[in-house]
Amino acid sequence: MSRLQAGQRHSVRFSLNGKPCVGEAEPRLLLTDFLRHEIGATGTHVGCEHGVCGACTVGIDGQPARACLTLAAQIDGCEVRTVEGLAPSAGRLGILQAAFRRNHALQCGFCTAGILMSLDCFLRQHPRPDEAGIRDLLSGHLCRCTGYTPIVRAALEAAVELAGDLSGTKSDA
């Protein structure tokens, strides 16, 4: 049994976007603040801090999860994926991100990182989603700009492209 004392910093070892990572956190530190302030990965946004808005959604062991409802201490040994892991290199967008840009699936962009991470996890598990499945997933996110329609369109478009990518076939979609 390990007891991490309040008010003291303890090391947290995890994998961030496929790379081993270590940081220090007090027991009460939320994963949102750990990623942003300790690790410096500020792509994950902080919204409501009680699990409702979805802005802070990240992937934990392949599942979408609220970083604001997770303690940094809980992700010791876990695989965490954040929006920083989507782009193949600096200055280039990933497939999902490019579909969002083409479809104007963001305006202010505050909710976007969380929605991208939910979709990233979802499309890996459901390579051929239908609109209803995507809308159900998006019920876990608030976007006050787009009305969701362009987000759904971008997700469906990205799904086709990603499915082609996975099967190695070329597609003009």
Added chain:
Amino acid sequence: MKPAAFDYIRAEHLDEALEVLRREGSEARIIAGGQSLMAMLNMRLAKPKTLIDIMRLPELARIENSRGAITVGAAVRQASLLQWPELGRSLQLAALALPWTGHAQTRSRGTACGSIAHADPSAELPLVLQALGGEVHLRSAKRRRRVAARDFFAGMMATTRADDELIEAVSFPADRDRCAFREVARRHGDFAIVACAAVKTGDGARLAVGGVADMPAVRDFPRLEGGALDDALNRFAYELGARDDVHATARYRRDLVRMIGRDLVREVLQ
């Protein structure tokens, strides 16, 4: 909105968690998936001195189906229960209600037992446990006991769990008869304005209602025709003591109980 300071213990054996609870009682809280408790911590509605994480205890991560009961351990996440291949066959009411429990992004971490421990009056899993007449398996350093759902929920976010006890598992009687579930919420996955579950019982139907009273309410209805069923549902709706709040008026809630209740009772008695 940051939690107050606490010690964090990652239990490696169940006995360790029970020993901390024995020593620290109400100052310590169990954290499993954290999808209810973390919001309470962030808002400082809960300020425990110690958090005990039980998610690395493999003995609590099991779903067992034996002797007509499905037992779900305290570390079983809602998403895992929803993906359990036997769910649709053995626990149909949970299969119907779980997609309404939070969102995919919270079911991925939240546990079934955690939702029952939190005892939110509008939550789906306490409603399912009540409707099916399930049991909560409590354990302390000194004893183990099983409490029927009707004796477990004690009010809004209040239960009869003692300070030195944790929920080890919950068990649901396997579905034998037809059941139905329906919910009205402003956004799918948000707290229910009214959630109803119905189960066929012998010749009649049991209706459970969440989101109206301060805990899930259950009523058995004999097989009644048209007007008599409406009258019985109307009495039930009034007895729940609905209140106006920012989400809905008491009158709207009573209307939902009458309408959804009638539909579900008819559906299971078909």
